[in-house]
Amino acid sequence: MIRFNQFSLSRGVKPLFEATSFALNPGEKAGLVGANGAGKSTLFAVxxxxxxxxxxxxxxxxxxxxxxxxxxxxxxxxxxLEYTLDGDADLREVEARIAAAERAHDGEALAHEHAAFADADGYTAPARAEALLLGLGFTLAQTRESVASFSGGWRMRLNLAQALMCRSDLLLLDEPTNHLDLDAIVWLEDWLHRYPGTLIVISHDREFLDSVCNVTLHLENRRVTRYGGNYSQFEILRAQQLALQQSAYEKQQKTVAHLQSFIDRFKAKATKARQAQSRMKALEKMELIAPAHVASPFTFEFREPDAAPNPMLVMEDVRCGYRGDGGDGGDIDIPILEGVTLSIQNGQRIGLLGANGQGKSTLVKTLAGTLEPLAGSMHQGRGLVIGYFAQHQLETLRPDDSPLAHLARIAPDAREQVLRDFLGGFNFSGDMASAPIAPFSGGEKARLALALIIWQKPNLLLLDEPTNHLDLETRHALTMALAQFEGTLILVSHDRHLLRASTDQFMLVAHHRVEPFDGDLDDYRDWLLEHAAQARSAARAAHAEAGDAVDGLTAGAANRKDQRRQEAQVRQKLAQLKKPLQTRIARIEKEMETLNTQKAALDAFVADAASYEPAMKARLTETLRQQADVQSRLETLEAQWLEAQEELEQIG
Structure with a gap:
């Protein structure tokens, strides 16, 4: 049993825990939730x-x-594969003792250690490690590649595989879904359901918490409160407590009234009935969980669009992809999606499903006009205003400018007070509205990017992973705002709660095609698990057949030589396209490594109680400023890395 008894802890002069007590029983799976900075990662360090x-x-x-x-x-x-196997420290110790016994020619010790190897399931370990890697999205060939050949996000997946390989009694996972696509998240959930030990997980993905956890630990006001049940059950229990304070959630009644008004106006209208039903579901959820979020830092809503063209946008036999210099004076096309034919109607709310690298972001970029079609035609409706949000847009924000300056740039004729009132709705009020954004967190920059989009009153909203960097409270505010959005929505997200609450139809992006998906997210989960198992079996079979074929081939050498030459030419052209991205990724990773070293030194200084002596005041102030600057730069670099890595995966 894990037991905290009257536990108190401070970092520097900031108290994080004060006389808190709670316990976890063996085998329980707990979600650790609370505001950013409340001390969740500190609890893991304890x-x-x-x-x-x-x-x-x-x-x-x-x-x-x-x-x-x-x-x-x-x-x-x-x-x-070998790096993943390192996670089983007991097995590696047995292997080391076997090697020592072999060097010493000690037959008795060797027999003893081989028995220990069998007891440690050493003969099945490579297959178990391989299954972990395949489940997390690696191909069979990639399991044999060196760790050094993988980029930062894939190395984080390797670290996760190594942790899962460890035969542990307690597993600590801090935001494990951050670098995973929905396919890998579904696989991880299935694996954790079968994990026999005690689990504590920090996550902003409420559906992941709901699926995996049977206990919720809520960190608030320097105390940890234990709730039985998953995250949704925690919300209900907490809502029941807060509902006793009627005035605390009166601020949400205005939102409820807005949704109800829409339902009353359009419930009987055939063209709006589906949207009315969607808002009825959102209203039911809001009335149930709203009191759990009375302390939310802000709420916001989308402005009503000026026009509603129908159809919004039409794609006819479009080929989506990238075009680059082939190196011989001509261009080379890298198609990602073929034959895309879509007619996007006013009021549609579409969620895009599919694994990373299949082309979801490529499709959204093509719809947004930031990527030209390689073939086919696109037609926009008259009065179309596109609001496009993707992680790379955080890079376009100017670090030395304030939120007010960013908004004034796109609304030069608006009065300053009007702009300040608007920004206040996104929790940029007072001095924060006029302060440079350089030290802002990734979540605060994402909120600002959303605010700039919303000001322009889009009628077609394209959101590509909008919840990255957002905590649970901010995700809740975005979910409620999207439920009221009057325009058309196309959403890419691994946050299934956001997908369920904001969309009412799905399209699957896979195998270079875009097709309607007939089902909900539960059906998609079943489809993923089934196809993942089939793909792993097919990969192993193909690998075995290839080995047999190589052993038995004696003819057709000339044809194979010609084929290899053609394949080499294609690889060369692809390498030329990849090289600038690989160089960019390497530069970003090197800069992140340097910044992480700086951050460790700054964190150590801030954590030292001696730093808070009066004589150190000036240095402490400067260190805190540098700490904020370094953290902000790290978050910006992470967003740049994700964008470059996605382009690299799509080319490859």
Whole structure:
């Protein structure tokens, strides 16, 4: 059992926990939730033994093995499979003893260690490690590639695989879904359902928490409160507590009234009936969970569009992809999607499904006009105003400008007070509205990017992973705002709660095609698990057949030579397209490594109690400023890396 008894802990002069007590039983799976900065990661450091209580005590069984996801991955030359196997420390120790016995020619010790190897399931370990990697999105060929050949996001997946490989009693996962697509998230959920140990997970993905957890630990006001049940059940229990304070959620009645008005006006109108039904569902959810979010930092809503063309946009036999210099004076086309024919109607709310690299972002970029079609035609409705949000847009924000300056640039004729009132709805009020955005967090910059889009009153909203960097409270505000949006929505997200609450139809992007998906997200989950199992079986069969074929081939050497030459030419052209992106990714990763080193030194200084002596005031102030600057730069670089990596995957 894990037990915290009257536990208190401060970092510097900031108290994070004060006399809090809670317990977890063996085998329970707990979601750790709370506002950013409340101390969730600090609690993990306490469980790992890296930090110790200022008062009270923490106890857990001394024999327990603890697994967690490492934040750094060495650029090792060992294969991804061998790196994953390193997670089973007991197995590696047995292997080392076997090697020592072989060197010493000690037959008795060798027999003993081979028995220990069998007891450690050593003969099945490579297959288990391979299954972990395939489930997390690696191909069979990639499991044999060196760790150094993978980029940052894929190395984080390797770290996750290594943690899952560890035969642990306690598994600590901090935002495990951040670098995963929906396919890998579904697989991870299935794996965690079967995990026999105790699990504590930090996540902003409420559907992931609902699926995996049976206990919720809520960190608020320097205390941890235990709730039985998953995240949705926690919301209900907390809502029931807060509902006793009627005045606390009166601010949400205005939103409820707005939704109800739409339902009353359009419920009987055939062309709007489906949207009315969607808002009825949103209203039911809002009335149930609203009190749990009375402390939300802000709420916002979309402005009503000026026009509603129908159809909004038509694509006819469009080929979506990238065009680059082939290196021989001509261009080379890299098609991602073929034969896309769509007619986007006013009021549609479409969710795009599909694995990373299949072309969801490519389709959205083509719809937004930031990527020209390679073939086919596109026609926009008269009066179409597109609002496009993607992570790379955070790069276009000017770090030395304030939110007010950003908004004034696109609304030069609006009065300053009108702009300030609008920004206040996104929690940019007072001095924050006129302060440079350089030290803002990734979530705050994402909110500002959304605000700039919303000001322009779009009637077609294209959102590509809008919840990255957003905490649960901000995701809730976005979900409620999208439920009231009067225009057309196309959404890419691995946040299934947002997809369920904001869309009413799905399209599947897979195998270079875009097709309607007949089903809901539960059907898609079943489809993913079924096809993932089939794909893994097919990959193994193809791998085995290829090996047999190589052994038995004796004819057709000339044809194979010609085929290899053609394949080499294609690889060369692809390499030329990839090289600028790979160079950019390497530069970003090198800069992130430097900044992480700086951040570690700054964090250590801030955590030192001596830094808060009066004589250190000036240095502490400067260190805090540098700390905010470094954190902001790291978040910006992460967004740039994600964008470059996605382009690289699509080309490859």
């Amino acid at each position: 469980l790992r033994g890296e930090l110790h209580a200022d008062a009270g005590d923490v106890s857990l069984p001394p024999t327990w093995r603890i697994a967690h996801v490492a934040q750094d991955t060495p650029a090792a030359q060992k294969s991804a």
